[in-house]
Amino acid sequence: MIEYTAKIREIAERILRDGTVDAVLGFRRGSIPMMNEPCLVKDPAQVQTLVWDSNCGINLANYLIGRKDKIGVVAKGCDSRNIVTHIIENQITREQVYVIGVPCTGMIDKRKVSGSTGGEITEVLEEGTRVKIKGADFETTVDKADVLQDNCAICVHPNPVLHDERVAEPVPVPQDKDRYEDVRKVEALDPQAKWEYFEDLISGCIRCYACRNACPLCYCPTCFVDESKPQWVGKSIDPVDTRTFHLLRAYHCAGRCTDCGACERACPVGIKVRQFTKKLEKDCRELYNWEAGLTLDVRPPLDVYRPEDPGDFIK
Amino acid sequence: MDGGKVMRIIRIEKDDWVTGLGRLSDSVRLCGPVKTGDFHHFKQLPKGVVPDLEYRNTRLSPKSLVYPQSEAMLEYTLDTRQPDHHIHKEIAKDFSPQALLGIRPCDAKAFLLVRRNFDTPQYKDTYWIRRYETTTFVGLACDRPCTTCFCTTAGSGPHGEEGCDVLLVRQEDGFLAKVLTPKGEALMETAKWQTEAESGAPATLESLKKDAEGKIVSHVQTEKLRQKETLELYEAPFWQDVAFSCINCGTCTYLCPTCWCFDIQDEVYGLQGMRMRNWDSCMYPLFTLHGSGHNPRPEKMQRVRQRFMHKLKYYVDRYENGIQCVGCGRCIQHCPVNIDIRKVCDLMNGFEPGACAT
Numbered sequence: 160m161i162e163y164t165a166k167i168r169e170i171a172e173r174i175l176r177d178g179t180v181d182a183v184l185g186f187r188r189g190s191i192p193m194m195n196e197p198c199l200v201k202d203p204a205q206v207q208t209l210v211w212d213s214n215c216g217i218n219l220a221n222y223l224i225g226r227k228d229k230i231g232v233v234a235k236g237c238d239s240r241n242i243v244t245h246i247i248e249n250q251i252t253r254e255q256v257y258v259i260g261v262p263c264t265g266m267i268d269k270r271k272v273s274g275s276t277g278g279e280i281t282e283v284l285e286e287g288t289r290v291k292i293k294g295a296d297f298e299t300t301v302d303k304a305d306v307l308q309d310n311c312a313i314c315v316h317p318n319p320v321l322h323d324e325r326v327a328e329p330v331p332v333p334q335d336k337d338r339y340e341d342v343r344k345v346e347a348l349d350p351q352a353k354w355e356y357f358e359d360l361i362s363g364c365i366r367c368y369a370c371r372n373a374c375p376l377c378y379c380p381t382c383f384v385d386e387s388k389p390q391w392v393g394k395s396i397d398p399v400d401t402r403t404f405h406l407l408r409a410y411h412c413a414g415r416c417t418d419c420g421a422c423e424r425a426c427p428v429g430i431k432v433r434q435f436t437k438k439l440e441k442d443c444r445e446l447y448n449w450e451a452g453l454t455l456d457v458r459p460p461l462d463v464y465r466p467e468d469p470g471d472f473i474k
Numbered sequence: 475m476d477g478g479k480v481m482r483i484i485r486i487e488k489d490d491w492v493t494g495l496g497r498l499s500d501s502v503r504l505c506g507p508v509k510t511g512d513f514h515h516f517k518q519l520p521k522g523v524v525p526d527l528e529y530r531n532t533r534l535s536p537k538s539l540v541y542p543q544s545e546a547m548l549e550y551t552l553d554t555r556q557p558d559h560h561i562h563k564e565i566a567k568d569f570s571p572q573a574l575l576g577i578r579p580c581d582a583k584a585f586l587l588v589r590r591n592f593d594t595p596q597y598k599d600t601y602w603i604r605r606y607e608t609t610t611f612v613g614l615a616c617d618r619p620c621t622t623c624f625c626t627t628a629g630s631g632p633h634g635e636e637g638c639d640v641l642l643v644r645q646e647d648g649f650l651a652k653v654l655t656p657k658g659e660a661l662m663e664t665a666k667w668q669t670e671a672e673s674g675a676p677a678t679l680e681s682l683k684k685d686a687e688g689k690i691v692s693h694v695q696t697e698k699l700r701q702k703e704t705l706e707l708y709e710a711p712f713w714q715d716v717a718f719s720c721i722n723c724g725t726c727t728y729l730c731p732t733c734w735c736f737d738i739q740d741e742v743y744g745l746q747g748m749r750m751r752n753w754d755s756c757m758y759p760l761f762t763l764h765g766s767g768h769n770p771r772p773e774k775m776q777r778v779r780q781r782f783m784h785k786l787k788y789y790v791d792r793y794e795n796g797i798q799c800v801g802c803g804r805c806i807q808h809c810p811v812n813i814d815i816r817k818v819c820d821l822m823n824g825f826e827p828g829a830c831a832t
Contacts, residue, residue: 189812190806190812190814190816190817191621191622191806191807191812191814194812195812196719196811196812196813197718197719197811198715198718198719199718217719217810217811221721222718222719270512274512278618279530279618279620279621281621363510363511365534365543365728366724367723367724367725367728367755368723368724368758369721369723369724369725369810371723372721372722372723373721373723373810385758385759385760387760387763393739393741394737394739394752395543395544395739395741395750395752396543396544396752397544424810425721425723425725425810427533427725427728427729427808427810428513428533428534429511429512429513
């Protein structure tokens with residue numbers, strides 16, 4: 160990761176100095192273990208603040224919406240797919256972004272790491288594929304593979320799909336990932352059990368909207384839950400309203416979600432929000448052979464009608 | 475001490491703790507930390523369930539037990555065939571006595587800060603006050619504070635007593651309990667926890683307190699906040715950088731024990747209506763959206779600035795009693811993008827207009 164950091168700084172400094180971009184969007188070291196903070200560097204003398212490690216799970220494509228300047232952005236596989244989606248959805252132009260591609264080896268799930276020890280974690284160090292976890296009175300080492308974010312553990316697009324420069328050679332792409340084991344389990348449930356599964360899933364929701372706000376797809380000027388004239392959804396923690404929020408949010412992401420995991424990462428109460436979006440992702444794959452954000456050349460299936468679109472639902 | 479009462483220190487053995495809780499549960503709703511999933515919640519305890527006092531702190535603060543996230547207040551009917559149509563009626567609520575068992579001193583202190591808003595000579599929030607007054611706060615001193623705790627420089631401490639009616643301090647075989655108020659006395663009597671501690675107890679408690687305070691590794695500087703010019707701070711150049719990463723979720727405000735803002739909503743179904751209030755968050759654009767469509771805080775930088783200015787400047791000036799923060803560290807631990815109030819507080823406290831900001 161040290162090599163990645165050095166390369167990111169080198170590229171950032173160069174493209175800031177030569178005027179290729181006005182600013183570079185990346186990460187700076189966080190103030191607590193396993194957290195880095197998205198930041199914007201405009202001054203070439205400040206590029207030393209940029210870092211890269213396995214705690215850069217926030218999707219930086221989220222910070223590109225509405226920008227007018229020319230911007231360099233550090234992007235791992237999923238971020239790059241969301242940049243593609245942004246371009247397709249006219250949120251930013253290709254010419255505006257300079258993508259510093261990061262071949263990604265997966266992001267650490269800080270809750271998994273915290274859960275693997277009893278005490279408070281004061282330091283986490285990456286050593287290749289191993290992660291050393293330190294606390295006041297303990298020290299342990301685990302395989303990074305065991306503490307990856309759930310979405311990273313099944314990722315099949317770790318390399319940037321779009322880049323102007325890459326900080327390293329592509330990482331090997333896993334070939335035999337079963338992305339939908341959990342979705343199939345839910346699909347196999349009877350309606351009542353399915354209902355209960357999702358009710359239980361969102362029972363802890365505090366309607367803080369961290370999942371929505373961390374998501375690069377959620378850029379509506381006014382979200383449907385914030386509309387007051389008319390008001391579509393109640394604002395209390397009534398289960399009907401909470402359910403409505405989660406279902407509508409997920410459906411709004413159909414055919415667009417890249418499974419970057421930003422939503423789950425942001426949720427303060429640990430709700431597995433991806434259980435909603437993954438089902439839609441699977442459907443899009445099965446119905447339209449579609450994965451979001453892989454190409455600038457094809458319109459997403461829910462944008463266009465094609466004669467070969469499945470029509471089984473019309474009887 | 476209230477009414478000149480001499481503070482008592484009581485020893486509670488492990489078995490007596492459980493027996494006493496049984497006695498209390500006949501007349502008081504007991505609430506305490508319960509582990510659900512990966513973390514603890516402060517919840518009403520079903521009969522026979524003992525609070526899990528091995529916890530560090532709850533993910534959400536216990537404020538919801540006095541100030542629920544959603545609270546129904548009034549109901550009405552627009553059906554003119556009903557004799558009481560178009561009349562707002564109180565919705566019956568449970569204000570019976572409750573005890574918060576094992577609340578952390580920072581969270582107990584937070585209720586005093588919130589009280590400055592909900593219980594003033596001019597305005598009385600009846601719902602909050604009634605629940606607050608019928609609640610007994612049984613604190614649990616921290617012996618393992620987190621590295622994100624900065625209570626000692628935020629007006630509290632791991633053994634802080636403010637806001638507690640009783641403060642429990644863990645011992646090998648139970649607790650030493652400092653009884654701090656008449657409300658606390660009453661609870662101890664009901665539970666029949668009456669064994670006076672040995673004469674060395676005050677010294678033991680003092681030394682444990684010192685130990686715990688020594689374990690606090692995070693500190694904030696607040697002493698210059700009051701003397702700062704409000705407008706100069708407001709226009710300080712660091713806000714854009716502080717706010718850049720913010721995604722404007724409400725996590726910090728919803729987890730915070732001292733955030734008190736709410737929104738009033740009417741929910742109407744057919745001719746039946748209900749007026750309720752829900753927690754709101756200054757992080758949301760909707761929070762300040764006027765009926766006219768104008769929004770005085772349309773940019774996220776303005777909203778982030780508002781949160782910190784409220785906690786660390788406006789409140790400080792208004793109440794002259796420190797910052798509106800007790801240093802629990804929840805917002806630091808759970809902000810999805812690592813905005814750290816300790817850093818912002820130090821930026822504000824150290825800000826000199828005219829000096830180079832970066």
